[in-house]
Amino acid sequence: MPLDLSHGDFTLPGEAGFEQLTLRLARKWGADTIRDSDGTRLSPEIIQAGYNIYSTLCLVRSVNDWALRHPDKLQQSFLMSRPIVAGRPTVTIDLLAGFFREQFSVNMDANARRWWQVFDRTTGAEVPARHWTVDPRRGTVTIRKAERWHRYTVNFLAYRKWEEISMYNHITNNWGDREHLAAVDPMHPETQRVLLAFLRRWLAGHPDTSVVRFTSMFYNFSWFWGDDPALRFIYSDWGDYAMTPSPRALSRFAQEYGYKLTSEDFVNGGLYNSTHNAPSRRLCDYMEFIHGFVAEFGRRCVDLVHAAGKKAYVFYDDHWIGVEPYGPRFKDIGFDGIIKCVFNAFEVRKCAGVKGVRTHELRLHPYLFPTGLKGEPTFQPGGGGNPALDARNFWIDARRGLIRAPIDRIGLGGYLSLVEPWPDFQEAIEGIAREFRLLKSLHAAGAPYVAPFRVGVLTAWGQLRSWIASGHFHRGLEYNEMIESLAGLPVDVRFLSLDDIATDGVPRDLDVIINCGREGSAWSGGHFWANDTVVERLTAWVARGGGFIGVAEPSALPRTGSLFRMAPVLGLDRDRGERLALGRRTFVVEPEHFITAELPEAPNFGKDIDGIYLLDGETRVLAARDGSPAVAVHAFGKGRAVYFSGHTFSPENARLLLRSIAWAASDETGYRRWSSSNVRTDCAWFAASRKLVVINNAGSAQETTITLGDGRATLRVQLEAHGIAVLDR
Amino acid sequence: MPLDLSHGDFTLPGEAGFEQLTLRLARKWGADTIRDSDGTRLSPEIIQAGYNIYSTLCLVRSVNDWALRHPDKLQQSFLMSRPIVAGRPTVTIDLLAGFFREQFSVNMDANARRWWQVFDRTTGAEVPARHWTVDPRRGTVTIRKAERWHRYTVNFLAYRKWEEISMYNHITNNWGDREHLAAVDPMHPETQRVLLAFLRRWLAGHPDTSVVRFTSMFYNFSWFWGDDPALRFIYSDWGDYAMTPSPRALSRFAQEYGYKLTSEDFVNGGLYNSTHNAPSRRLCDYMEFIHGFVAEFGRRCVDLVHAAGKKAYVFYDDHWIGVEPYGPRFKDIGFDGIIKCVFNAFEVRKCAGVKGVRTHELRLHPYLFPTGLKGEPTFQPGGGGNPALDARNFWIDARRGLIRAPIDRIGLGGYLSLVEPWPDFQEAIEGIAREFRLLKSLHAAGAPYVAPFRVGVLTAWGQLRSWIASGHFHRGLEYNEMIESLAGLPVDVRFLSLDDIATDGVPRDLDVIINCGREGSAWSGGHFWANDTVVERLTAWVARGGGFIGVAEPSALPRTGSLFRMAPVLGLDRDRGERLALGRRTFVVEPEHFITAELPEAPNFGKDIDGIYLLDGETRVLAARDGSPAVAVHAFGKGRAVYFSGHTFSPENARLLLRSIAWAASDETGYRRWSSSNVRTDCAWFAASRKLVVINNAGSAQETTITLGDGRATLRVQLEAHGIAVLDR
Secondary structure (H helix, E strand, O other): OOOOOOOOOEEEEOOOOOHHHHHHHHHHOOOOEEEOOOOOOOOHHHHOOOOEEEEEEOHHHOOHHHHHHOHHHEOEEEEEOOOEEOOOOOEEEEOOOOEOOOOEEEOOOHHHHOOOEEEEOOOOEEEOHHHEEEEOOOOEEEEOOOOOOOEEEEEEEEEEOOOHHHHHHHHHOOOOOOOOOOOEOOOOHHHHHHHHHHHHHHHHOOOOOOEEEEOOOOEOOEEEEEEEOOEEEEEEEOOOOOOOOOHHHHHHHHHHHOOOOOHHHHHHHHOOOOOOEOOOHHHHHHHHHHHHHHHHHHHHHHHHHHHOOOEEEEEOOOOEEOOOOOOOOHHHHOOOEEEEEOOOHHHHHHHHOOOOOOEEEEEOOOOEOOOOOOOOOOOOOOOOOOHHHHHHHHHHHHHHHHOOOOOOEEEOOEOHHHHOOOHHHHHHHHHHHHHHHHHHHHHHHOOEOOOOOEEEEEEOOHHHHOOOOOOOOOOOOHHHHHHHHHHOOOOEEEEEEHHHHHHHOOOOOOOEEEEEEOOOEOOOOHHHHHOHHHHHHHHHHHHOOOEEEEEEOOOEEEEOOEEEOOHHHHOEEEOOOOOOOEOOOOOOOOOOOOOOOOOOOOOOOOOOOOOEEEOOOOOEEEEEEOOEEEEEEEEEOOEEEEEEOOOOOOHHHHHHHHHHHHHHOOOOHHHOOOEEOOOOEEEEEEOOOOEEEEEEOOOOOEEEEEEOOOOOOEEEEEEOOOOEEEEEO | OOOOOOOOOEEEEOOOOOHHHHHHHHHHOOOOEEEOOOOOOOOHHHHOOOOEEEEEEOHHHOOHHHHHHOHHHEOEEEEEOOOEEOOOOOEEEEOOOOEOOOOEEEOOOHHHHOOOEEEEOOOOEEOOHHHEEEEOOOOEEEEOOOOOOOEEEEEEEEEEOOOHHHHHHHHHOOOOOOOOOOOEOOOOHHHHHHHHHHHHHHHHHOOOOOEEEEOOOOEOOEEEEEEEOOEEEEEEEOOOOOOOOOHHHHHHHHHHHOOOOOHHHHHHHHOOOOOOEOOOHHHHHHHHHHHHHHHHHHHHHHHHHHHOOOEEEEEOOOOEEOOOOOOOOHHHHOOOEEEEEOOOHHHHHHHHOOOOOOEEEEEOOOOEOOOOOOOOOOOOOOOOOOHHHHHHHHHHHHHHHHOOOOOOEEEOOEOHHHHOOOHHHHHHHHHHHHHHHHHHHHHHHOOEOOOOOEEEEEEOOHHHHOOOOOOOOOOOOHHHHHHHHHHOOOOEEEEEEHHHHHHHOOOOOOOEEEEEEOOOEOOOOHHHHHOHHHHHHHHHHHHOOOEEEEEEOOOEEEEOOEEEOOHHHHOEEEOOOOOOOEOOOOOOOOOOOOOOOOOOOOOOOOOOOOOEEEOOOOOEEEEEEOOEEEEEEEEEOOEEEEEEOOOOOOHHHHHHHHHHHHHHOOOOHHHOOOEEOOOOEEEEEEOOOOEEEEEEOOOOOEEEEEEOOOOOOEEEEEEOOOOEEEEEO
8 A cells, every 4th residue: 555655743833823824734744733832822723623732831830920929939050159359358249240130039048048158269168157148138148258369159049030941932032021931849849739730720721632742841951041241151051950959859869868969069160060071970869869850740740641631742852851761760751752853863863762652753943933043044034044945954964863763753843924935945844744754654664774783872971861962963072973973874872871881891782882072071981981990891892802982082081191091992092282202103194994995085073182192003093184193993902993083973974983883893894785885875774665765965966876785786876965765675 | 992703702613634624614703612522523733723622521421331341330210111901810011112222221130120110000009019020031020910901011220221312323323333322320439430530531631621511411311212113202301300210319319308209200100200291299309309419429520620720511401411500509510601502592591591600602503413403404415405594594593582691602513524515604604603792792791671571480390490491492382482482572581480489479579470381281380280379379469460471271270160270360261171061251352452463463373272261251352263262361450461372483472472571561661662663673772882783583674663762762774684783872
């Protein structure tokens, strides 16, 4: 029976007042579901048109009247005051100086103030509480007996008066005097009662809703705003738990874990706890604690949804903190689906890889807002935007991941009315939806071929942050770039932590381990590399035949005379200036190697880690920049290691990575089966369907030669710009 | 009486067999002195021609026959064996693997082996002596009970069989089977008797010698050679004491200082103790100990020279370790003169600044060798060299320093015969000698004007390493580049250490302090910045009106959330990747400022320190590169701070530095008196002589406007390429 590619698995954002457009596009795009969005409503005419209905719900900002009457039940954060140098023994610090005062108000409650800390940041010592006092009226702290010319800061608790997503949308879209929503703290029993009561009412009031689309649960990603236009975003991290603490949370933590956290565990010298930096063990405990709370209270919410005969989906953005779709308790919440907004391939994999839900849905870009996330005039009439092209480009970036991993649904979000003047955008989405349904059908019949290289990505976070490098794909971060390359390769990928290796050793079924990032980062591993057992086990594993790929500053932990803990395996290390008097082994770049066979020239990694020196004559350099190796290979025992001085995602570099994986796995021939000669194209072999999918990632027509499953026979394929070919074999 | 610029204060290298050339050039260049060189001799015809005679003497390699018979009296070094990863519990390490075996032989003596150490470099722990054994015949150490996959090294003592300057000259000039000279260890009483007896004989045998030119005293700068052409120089540092240790030295040190050093104090994880890295306090003690020994035994040698009616000069290169011309005991040795080979301006200042000797002499470049220090074919017939141009360029580079500080003599070294085919070289030297005598005469009449900015250069080393950045001017090191800029500026300069400030505070008469270098370096200060007192005092000093100039990573000491200890003063700090989630204050580059007024564009610092972020809105950015401030200024209290992201010596950047000094000193008008509008020119006002000297540092004609001493009146001056004008006022 021929497949119907014109209908199904598509979520359309409806908009009251534009009923005709909504229903027309629902038909054109083959939608089976209509949703509302932040700022839009659905009218009865839409709701009763026979579609499934998703209704977005952000519980913690849904009880704003109550929140206004209970300012002590708002969510809180530990903030660090702007550092002040003491010019005299008494110094007064304005706590909120520099912060956006519409977002924060200091929690002056005595119980909260017990958690405050004042630090002499010059010595690093805490200032005894008897040496400082608080002026609640002025919002200041005065330190007495300050050491002159030392730098002081105050860690304090602040309520967040304006929920950040609401604040961002409000300010971006000039919502004027529309009310400011605040997020309540779900850990208070009273708040929980209010929220559950609200949810019950809400469920009763939405009989036509089939899916409650939680956006998301309780705690936003971290976002501290500044009051100075020159420093609007003081801190923003997609994975930090900085929006969760409260005296109640800290007390409960101390009870459960047997030790007390401090404000400094959150403030961390003003760095806070960015996902990019290797976490402290205390932070890991706290994250586990919050994850447990979110799982428990989340479950109670989801149970109500189910009891109302509806499904519960969760949005893998915004208030996702504590939800942790790759965390151990996620499945306990009982969600039916997860929705991920997606710009690119690793986000597809991030969504597809989540276990414990039935439905994995992607919300495509562009979001239907007048301006894009970077302020570009996407849908502004006469603004010079090209939303159709944007949509195609986002789709092409994501599609590399979609041919490797199955996704169940796609959709859009925002103001549908904005697309009315853009018929080419309407056409583009129709085409994308058809292509999606085709790929889904192939996955449904059976998984695509993967090359025989099982790859482990080794970070401080491990599985908890699979396919995550703190939010969306921001170019320039090696780890981000590397997982984007990886997301489109025909290899099995899993994520593991240094602690996993310390505890359980290297998983037996891995062929290659990748460690990528700068020194101190969570991606490279930071202080977790201090564990000698990890070094022993990884070294032994490579010596016995494993493959290790190090990118940028792999396994970096500064020791006198050495930076990379895996230096003997890599056959190289990094000099950060301390080896100026030491000679550097000269080398000749090898002109021909399996790994670089398809590179026309030395790879462009954007910014390269410099100062790489070779440990001995066994390390072979395949590319260099400014005299420092950029790609090098080293045999170690029966295993092999590859080093890259950086990474940017590009067709050439993704291919370089795949070949490096094959070489590190000591299986150069395994690479050939179902490979595509043109690096701007990818192919996937769906054996169960006997279909060969070839995609063109380029904006121009391409020709490629596919090597078939015997590793020898070939097939030439022509593809139009951004095209896809599905060939029966 | 008109000055005779044609004669005097010039040392010519004579060469037996080329008597006519020697005497002709002695006349042409106005020499008053003839010297021998390493590899050349003087004949009686030269010696008795009526010139003063310098005779080079390197005592420690002068008793080679005795040295060959007493291999246990050779100098020694602690070496670290090449790291080995233990694949099994028993691992054998070839101690000299990778080292040049013509330079080293392992000291297998039981007394020496007591100082050896074996390290597990994976854990950092020392391996107990009971777990390793030495095979003296094979030159190996075998470790038992090694942890599998850990990395091991052995610190061991090796004799140095071939003195390094002799070795370098021998190999560079293909001296074939000429004997290999070895350096004896002067700390042995027996060696001292032999050396003093030799010196007595030598003095008696050189009745015509007027100056004994010591090259230098006892210990060479550090130079470990490798056996692999890809790693010929394993370690070379102009200021490290790695050529001095021996069981005797270590025992005497323990007696004098009350604690024992270890081999690891020297090996330092394989980094050794490069002058570029902030020294340990134990190393500083040891350097003081060796300096004391060199001063004492050196004095005994110099006394013999004086008793023979001769003068003793010391060469400020080669075997200078322990001599420390800026050290506290240097004057005690009793030298009459110091000779410094000179490539550039800071080396002129380095020589001129030495106290406790009457005569300061420069040995100009090029050295009369067929090939230059970098292997260029300077004097090779038909080799394409241009020694006349080289000589002029070196002279121009040095002259910037010579107009600021007085030097007593100049000269050349090497094989005079090589210059015979180069008449233009002969002309060039004649002209340089005249120019030198002119400048000397002006200094003799009275010091040149200096602007009212007294500058302190703050490093870990302080005065001990004044004008020194580990040997010659190697481009690319910010500190080297910065002191080269400074060496030609009309300002008083002194060098001070962080410990000086901790002990004595900031000197009252300083206007500006410069701190320049990368984190961890001796130049930036490294671990010495951990002293809070230093930070307090410097901060207070700036607040009260001082000027602070930070270059690259000034005051860097990593703390959570901060890198620069002086960040509040500089108004900025550096993010090395850990602040990825923190916003960076945006800024606008100020188009006009006193500091950048003469820069046509953003300065070129070669390699810039990136990731600089502003602490507040008070910091003004004057130049930026790739979004990171390159030049920034910040007022702090009554004082001012300037930041450069790097430095390369260029006419523009030297001017930028001078203007920054003036601005930091809060004295912009003080800068104008006796300044030259054209950055490629410099001027010096010799008030006592009422002479204005204007020099052109460029290889093309230049015009400039000099602002005279009232800060208003001006004078236009035309200069030919590399020219000099001396104007009466």
